[in-house]
Amino acid sequence: MSSATPATPASTEDPIAARLRTLLVRAPTAVAFVRGQRFEVVSEEFNHLFGFNDDGELAGQPTRLVHTTDMAHTALQERADAAFAAGRPLDEEIEYVKRDGHRFWGRLQASPVHWDAPSGESLWIVEDVTAARALRLQPTWTAKHDAVTELANRREFERRLGEHVGSRRNEPVSVLWVDVDRFGEVIKDMGAEVGDHFLYGLGQMLISKVRASDLVARLEEDHFAILLPDCDQHYAQIIAEKVRSSIASYRLRWGLHRTRVKASLGVVQIQPTLVTVDAVLGGAALACTEAKAAGGDSVRVFVSAGGYEELAG
Known part of the structure; x- marks a missing residue:
């Protein structure tokens, strides 16, 4: 048994x-x-x-x-x-x-x-x-990084971008310009301290959406830029749409404060007609301005002087 x-x-x-x-x-x-x-x-x-x-x-x-x-x-x-x-x-x-x-x-x-x-x-x-x-207190770190987000600052971004502008290498390089829509309302409603924490969190989220070889920077206020080496316009558009979608679903949680925002993005691939760093950034910024003018939460691509290509957002 x-x-x-x-x-x-x-x-x-x-x-x-x-x-x-x-x-x-x-x-x-x-x-x-x-x-x-x-x-x-x-x-x-x-x-x-x-x-x-x-x-x-x-x-x-x-x-x-x-x-x-x-x-x-x-x-x-x-x-x-x-x-x-x-x-x-x-x-x-x-x-x-x-x-x-x-x-x-x-x-x-x-x-x-x-x-x-x-x-x-x-x-x-x-x-x-x-x-x-200790690293942040070093003069070299301070000179290259934004104090609020700890991302690269504009000077460092322009320096790194300058290594590609005018280069004879055949590697395609693209730039994304990211502008948070109506960020001033966040500051007005929640205060500058909450806004700074939001910008830090947003910067960390942007890093998680790109490759380790890419560079994310805060240029000024609520304007960010992403340098995409070895990335042509087609793939830059895909990344831009992923970034736009991620920002739209990103929620700021800071104590009892909750909010959502959206963003407009401009995309540009370095091309022979853009011979300076300012020209490349200007092209990306102009495309971003076009996205904001269309109502925000969208992506536009700079294809030539004065021309844009819409990417549904």
Whole structure:
């Protein structure tokens, strides 16, 4: 007589709690839940970031433990309280101290777990930005990058574009000009600080839509440009349409603030009639102006002096 294999008893742990526990152990992100200036729950990566292991977890410890001074800790709490009360998360670079006394710079992104109770439990996400911060402080980095978006600035974009203008190489090169539609309304409704965070997020999204060999830059205000080496007009149109669609579906989330925008794009391929950097950028900008004049959220292609080709958007 054969006997049935006994069934394995189902776990009685709450599924949501089990998922959170797994996330805190396995995710390569330093995450902590904070209440009353104490760490309630911390991820494994959060412990490791501050030099704590299983024999000395940060859970239950005061948040003062990871700050350099009482004054720095108090000032941070005051800034967080003010931001949360205004419906904004806190996003700052802060000097922290590890368990062994070693100091490092971390980017803290903190927000209330429940926005209707901003003084209650909050979520902290910390990233070590020591190396990135040191790089940004170098004069060479500052000279080539935009401070808000951390993308290449106009000077660097023009320098890189200049390497292709007039080149005798047979490699096709194209440029996209991106102009966010009605961005002034975002600034008016949500404020300059939210606008800056939106521009940063938009810049990071643009990077994710192009190749590693391409260059994304912020030229000015809400105007971006993308340099596409080894890319002819046909493929530049495809990329432009993908970028347009991605911007249209991109949602800004910054605390309680939510908004969507659209963009107009101009496309130009470097050609013999465009003999200077200004001429190439001018062609892309003119095509973009035509897209905006058509109502925005569309793409236009510069084909010759004074000529445009419409790409449905």
